[in-house]
Amino acid sequence: MDFSEVLKKRRSIRAFSDQPVDQATLDEILLDALESPSSSNTQPYKLAVATGETCKALGDELLLKYHKSNKIQKQPLPLKLISAITSDALPDSDFKPMLGKYPSIFQERRVSTGMGLYEVLGIERKDKKARDEQMARNFTFFDAPVAIFLFVHPGMQHTALLDAGILMQSLMLSATNKGLGTCAQGALGIWRSPIDKHFDIPKGYKLVCGLALGYPEDNKVNEYKPKKIDLNELLIPKK
Ligand SMILES: Cc1cc2nc3c(=O)[nH]c(=O)nc-3n(C[C@H](O)[C@H](O)[C@H](O)COP(=O)(O)O)c2cc1C
Incomplete structure (x- = not known):
């Protein structure tokens, strides 16, 4: 694929087929991502890659936490x-979650992106149950056969997060180029203990985010293309 085409083709995928990802393809994507630049080449990140039984068990455990925590929210x-x-x-x-509303314009973009997604899914804004069910799908990685958990070393301060973001984008673009789909998932940073149960995370590393990886299912949700800002909103005008 032409590189611009790869960039445009990458969309967040929220419905995966049951086609497994073979180890060779997974390795190629991970090796591609290792080409990422990082601050002073420190590469202050590590990945926990869950496949097969581990992926299934983690999905079950995270989903249980989500349901339990939802129940708590509804209690007096x-x-x-x-x-x-x-x-x-x-x-x-x-990392401390961002509670409540985002600052002004970001909250507007967040809401319109969320509403656009629910519209594609046929979920009404007031249908809390359906929204909860859609949220729950995050925790089983939208049925993806691979779930990747991204950790950074906070000793590298903000550069660790920048470097991690670049690594994520490399993973996502490499996967797209090979016909696979991904969804970055901040939601997978909410509970760390299930991942500790299955992986020997080196001391000091912090969980930032997750990434679902697999083959996209033929599903309207995967066609959702939220609006991006215009160039004039991106660029800072000269004085
Ligand atoms: C750091 C990060 C965290 C995200 N977390 C979630 C998430 O928890 N659940 C989800 O469905 N999408 C998540 N997304 C996907 C965004 O909603 C998506 O990138 C955005 O709406 C733009 O759509 P696009 O990826 O199709 O361009 C996340 C994306 C990023 C970069």
Whole structure:
């Protein structure tokens, strides 16, 4: 594929087919991503790649946490407080989640992107149950056969996050070029303990994000193309 075509073809994929990803293809994508630039070539990242039984088990465990935590949210305050002490479903993310609304324009873009997605899925804004169910699909990686968890070393401060983002984009573009699909998933940073259960994460590394990887299913949700900002919104005008 022409490179610009790869960039335009990459979209967040939220429905995967059951076609497995063979190890050779997975290795090629990972090797491509290793070509990424990083600050002083520090490469302050590590990946936990879940396939097969591990991917399935992690999906089950994360989904259970999501359902339990959703239940807690619906409880009256006193019970919520008790759950805060006793439940194993409270988020144990390494980075503080952004709670509430995003700052102005970003909140507008977030809402319109979310609404556009629900429209494609035929989910009404007020249909909380259907929205919850769609959210839940994050935790089984939209049925992708591969789930990748991205960790960074915080000793490299903000450059670690920049480098991690570049690595993610390399993974996504390489996968797209090979006919696979991906979805970056911040949602997979909410619970870290299930990943610790299956992988020996080196000390100090922090979970940033996840990535679903597999072959896209023929599904309208995968055609969703949210609006990107115009060039004049990207560029800062001269004084
Ligand atoms: C860091 C990051 C985290 C994301 N987290 C999620 C997520 O948890 N769930 C999800 O469905 N999409 C997630 N996305 C996908 C974005 O919603 C998507 O990139 C955006 O709407 C633009 O659509 P496009 O990727 O098709 O261009 C994430 C993307 C990025 C870059």
